[in-house]
Ligand code: SF4
Ligand code: SF4
């Protein structure tokens with residue numbers, strides 16, 4: 029940038045001026061901050077205060093402004109200056125709200141405030157105005173993969189919102205699982221009887237919708253590009269390939285039933301009278317078509333008694349079958365029992381369950397089935413065997429605590445959902461490794477895994493969305509349910525987590541809306557969740573790059589490919605701006621315009637570190653901006669006090685922490701460094717999914733550095749923080765500060 | 780086996796749940812139980828006084844067709860009608876009433892346990908109070924104490940002596956009742972007519988049910 033003109037603005041409102049010496053703050057901004065302009069204002073976020081800043085931008089040519097007032101999370105609307113670089117000094121939540129208003133505290137409070145002013149000045153000078161990613165694509169067509177209820181719903185909802193949709197279905201007809209259902213679990217008051225499966229209505233609406241283009245008998249052969257400019261090749265029946273330009277993708281590829289052949293002890297495959305839930309739907313459809321009641325497959329005789337076995341091959345903790353509950357099958361068995369009771373109340377229908385789980389309005393449906401005379405028994409089935417045209421069922425009655433033998437004409441197994449989520453990327457990577465230079469068999473294994481691919485992405489990180497728990501493509505089921513680790517690719521329906529039709533429709537709508545948002549943001553060069561709207565993007569100084577590939581490997585979102593010369597090739601529109609690559613880069617050549625090794629590093633250096641005789645230690649806190657920093661802000665709102673010797677710097681993610689910050693701080697005489705990041709692992713809270721995990725892995729190596737410097741390893745501490753830790757966080761800070769004070773002062777002070 | 784019992788067993792064959800639904804008062808609720816166990820967990824008797832089966836289990840046994848065990852169970856007779864289960868059942872099963880319904884049915888068809896104390900009390904109390912329209916406390920106590928013979932009757936009477944004296948002093952017990960000089964209702968005839976009519980109606984209802 030040609031002419032840099034810096035300014036610091038110090039707010040006196042919210043009682044800041046009553047608690048600290050504002051003139052001294054101005055002096056810090058001028059002397060240490062070296063700002064060209066320094067102004068105080070009684071009420072900076074007021075129209076008048078904002079106008080003052082705007083006037084400086086317009087008439088004084090200010091390009092960089094440090095606003096020393098409240099937390100960067102407050103008053104964002106008022107302080108929304110997009111044409112200049114802006115930093116925030118947190119005097120309110122960061123200082124006066126977390127310190128007692130006493131004479132004894134006055135001195136340390138003042139020092140804290142002056143440091144935050146200096147830090148804001150240092151940060152803004154290291155920043156540039158984000159220009160926005162130029163490498164954008166403006167395609168606004170949504171690709172929906174999978175033509176079941178979820179896929180059709182996503183397509184219809186996007187069309188309703190005014191977007192074009194390409195819908196790809198691998199079979200010859202739309203409808204998916206729901207189309208196989210004789211009837212479906214009720215979706216409307218009074219939730220008492222099965223209702224029409226609703227598929228033909230959806231199909232008709234799709235066919236009548238000029239925004240939606242449907243490919244049947246088609247699969248995705250290749251997905252290339254990035255959000256806003258995907259190039260998708262669709263393999264169609266004729267063997268030809270259709271090309272589509274796509275902005276964002278919803279994967280709604282659903283599930284298959286768990287293979288009942290794996291349950292021989294429950295009689296599947298041994299008797300035609302043992303079926304899974306899909307088998308029963310087929311029998312019901314055939315019976316309805318023939319205008320007859322449902323008959324026994326073995327001899328076509330009427331069914332007098334049917335037994336439903338819940339959780340068949342599910343909720344299994346032996347490791348053989350599915351460990352989870354699929355959540356839809358209890359309601360399905362209730363519905364199927366009604367097929368019998370509604371046609372003939374004398375048919376004995378027994379549902380053997382351990383816990384009956386009826387989400388949504390299933391409870392009413394369950395009651396209705398009880399009213400119709402369906403018998404529910406708490407029991408575990410151990411064996412089903414063929415006994416002539418009947419089946420012998422052995423189960424343990426869990427209420428009466430006894431083994432029971434009973435007979436049935438038909439046994440229905442409630443097996444669960446197995447997601448159609450593509451190959452497991454870790455498995456695939458391993459198979460690829462083995463196949464390299466390996467035999468035919470190893471190569472065949474790769475081909476086999478690749479044949480399961482849904483999206484065939486050309487990403488370096490693999491052809492599909494990474495799996496999470498149990499092979500589902502779940503992201504975070506509470507905080508950001510539809511997000512995946514591939515930007516602008518969203519999952520909806522049972523491919524994401526087990527769910528029923530109602531939930532899948534809600535899900536499909538949500539995913540479609542997220543996909544639209546992602547397309548729109550991509551077109552504007554802006555980031556998607558969780559930094560939605562962020563215009564910065566990572567750039568790499570290739571001259572310095574050693575081709576170590578750390579960034580390519582660690583990027584949780586598969587945003588970085590390799591170019592022909594094996595240099596990292598950033599796909600800005602796939603990037604979520606987490607900064608993990610920046611934290612990973614050992615030679616520190618990756619940076620963002622407004623977030624870099626330098627923006628944080630210069631803040632660390634701006635803090636005044638008193639000498640070892642002052643008894644004023646300095647503790648650096650690097651706090652994740654998604655959870656820890658808001659938790660600190662809220663602690664401040666509740667006036668929870670904490671130690672005056674800490675200096676907090678918000679970071680985008682623990683993954684973005686470059687270890688140089690820690691060594692610099694320690695070398696600069698800080699007595700301790702505390703890192704606050706989200707929980708990682710299976711129950712992760714990290715907004716960048718893998719960021720905190722990668723960051724922690726990197727930090728685990730810091731111990732050696734500390735030993736090399738002859739420092740106690742406890743001086744660097746990693747704290748897991750959730751946004752809800754509002755009340756406990758200050759105590760944890762104080763405990764840590766007490767620990768640091770128990771050590772001698774850092775020997776590096778004053779160097 | 781009583782005739783009625785045989786008749787019912789034959790009528791419902793293997794469908795005891797249906798038998799309870801049609802014959803026992805409130806029996807139609809049994810199928811609505813979802814086996815959560817809240818009733819059993821709420822019951823203040825805590826099943827220490829020798830309940831055969833807690834209510835939830837009893838309902839499950841009905842559904843499992845355990846006819847003899849249910850009808851001969853002492854559980855329904857152990858219920859103190861505290862209504863804890865009744866108010867707590869998330870399925871709004873009127874547990875207390877169902878218990879009494881089953882008890883009454885078991886008694887009606889002669890299957891209830893013999894010489895079961897609370898059953899004996901119910902019967903004695905009823906016979907005693909319907910005679911005059913008022914309870915004759917002395918006679919009621921006597922017949923309860925001496926239920927298991929003279930010896931144990933005397934023993935129990937001795938044990939309760941001070942309580943009885945206290946009641947007499949407080950004019951809550953009139954010893955003259957022992958010789959029949961008890962308090963009565965003004966219109967004994969009316970009471971009897973009313974009870975006869977109720978019996979008639981109930982008999983008709985039972986007969987209709989048995990026919991259906
Ligand atoms: S929904 Fe019901 S049958 Fe299905 S796994 Fe869960 S508990 Fe078992
Ligand atoms: S690691 Fe994060 S910031 Fe870096 S390219 Fe990947 S998504 Fe973008």
Ligand code: SF4
Pocket residue numbers: 811812813814815816817818819834835838867868869870871872874
């Ligand atoms: S509380 Fe109600 S639903 Fe639960 S076990 Fe008892 S009767 Fe059944």
Ligand code: SF4
Pocket residue numbers: 818821822823824834857858859860861862863864865874875878
């Ligand atoms: S009403 Fe009877 S069964 Fe119910 S809690 Fe009271 S004593 Fe137990």
